[in-house]
Amino acid sequence: MNGLMHTENIAKKMKSKIKTEQFSDFYTIEEEIGRGKFAVVKLCSHRDTGYKFAAKFLKKRRRGKDCREVILQEIVMLEMALVHPRLIDLVEVYETRHEIVLITEYAAGGELFHQCVVEESFRERDVIRLMRQILEGLIFLHDRNIVHLDLKPQNILLTKEHPEGDIKLCDFGFARLVNMDEDIRDIIGTPDYVAPEILSYEPIKTSTDMWGVGVLAYVMLTAHSPYAGDNNQETFCNISQNALEFPEELFDNISENAQDFIKKVLVLDQDERMTARDSLSHPWLRNEDMIHVTNIVHTPIGSPIGHRRAHSPPTKETSICLTK
Numbered sequence: 001m002n003g004l005m006h007t008e009n010i011a012k013k014m015k016s017k018i019k020t021e022q023f024s025d026f027y028t029i030e031e032e033i034g035r036g037k038f039a040v041v042k043l044c045s046h047r048d049t050g051y052k053f054a055a056k057f058l059k060k061r062r063r064g065k066d067c068r069e070v071i072l073q074e075i076v077m078l079e080m081a082l083v084h085p086r087l088i089d090l091v092e093v094y095e096t097r098h099e100i101v102l103i104t105e106y107a108a109g110g111e112l113f114h115q116c117v118v119e120e121s122f123r124e125r126d127v128i129r130l131m132r133q134i135l136e137g138l139i140f141l142h143d144r145n146i147v148h149l150d151l152k153p154q155n156i157l158l159t160k161e162h163p164e165g166d167i168k169l170c171d172f173g174f175a176r177l178v179n180m181d182e183d184i185r186d187i188i189g190t191p192d193y194v195a196p197e198i199l200s201y202e203p204i205k206t207s208t209d210m211w212g213v214g215v216l217a218y219v220m221l222t223a224h225s226p227y228a229g230d231n232n233q234e235t236f237c238n239i240s241q242n243a244l245e246f247p248e249e250l251f252d253n254i255s256e257n258a259q260d261f262i263k264k265v266l267v268l269d270q271d272e273r274m275t276a277r278d279s280l281s282h283p284w285l286r287n288e289d290m291i292h293v294t295n296i297v298h299t300p301i302g303s304p305i306g307h308r309r310a311h312s313p314p315t316k317e318t319s320i321c322l323t324k
């Protein structure tokens with residue numbers, strides 16, 4: 001059975017599970033916690049139990065087109081991801097006339113983005129602990145031939161406020177089943193995190209997520225984005241040329257192992273990148289004795305090409321579909 005048939009079969013099963021009862025009969029909607037181009041996410045509480053959940057309201061019509069099947073794709077990926085401690089769990093799905101509502105697990109700690117870029121509150125040992133968890137989630141997905149394709153600090157949630165929160169990967173809107181009969185070459189993702197093979201329209205594999213892991217590690221350690229340029233064109237050029245540098249001002253308090261880890265995943269040839277499983281054995285993540293690591297002190301620097309500060313919330317980058 002090829003990937004498409006597999007996901008179509010799941011989609012058929014999913015459609016039978018989508019509830020058409022009044023969502024608000026079962027949940028009380030509270031404040032908005034996230035917003036994208038075609039989705040709004042609100043905190044909600046289950047009326048009978050009081051348990052907190054997140055409700056992701058997805059518009060079925062976008063730019064005048066019916067996008068119900070696109071939304072089903074996200075639901076199918078969430079279903080295939082099954083239940084794993086590092087992945088946001090899908091609880092149930094409702095459908096109204098204009099929206100599909102995904103009820104998911106609630107992660108109270110919010111976006112990793114806020115902690116590592118806005119608050120800049122991460123020490124290297126925090127980054128190591130969280131990076132291990134991100135890779136645990138990716139190993140689970142990649143073992144099932146699921147590639148996330150939109151790994152960025154905004155899509156990585158924490159279960160509690162820093163520093164004791166654990167990782168929950170969310171937003172499977174771009175996730176795909178790969179390594180099946182047909183190639184997937186969609187050009188999707190968020191500019192700063194897009195892998196070079198996406199820009200050169202080559203087949204997407206699970207190693208495409210490992211490029212995102214490298215950019216994530218760089219941003220979590222420095223609050224700066226390794227390839228960001230003044231505009232998307234410049235960013236894509238920096239990515240395609242792998243214009244990767246480790247300026248002293250950003251890395252003087254960061255271990256050699258961390259820089260070596262980043263160099264081993266930010267590799268243009270996706271077949272040469274460390275896999276998620278290999279990464280857990282890299283000295284940076286393998287070492288238990290991170291006691292020597294001092295606090296990271298972010299020194300705001302000018303912006304030589306490629307080392308722009310990761311975007312702050314007002315200009316938070318959104319995921320884009322470059323082909324449509």
Ligand SMILES: Cc1cnc(Nc2ccc(CC#N)cc2)nc1Nc1cc(C2CC2)[nH]n1
Binds near residue numbers: 105108109154
């Ligand atoms: C406290 C909180 C604060 N901010 C966000 N932002 C956010 C980021 C990405 C997406 C993109 C998606 N999907 C949606 C919201 N999510 C939160 N908790 C969630 C959010 C969720 C599920 C993912 C919705 N559970 N707990």
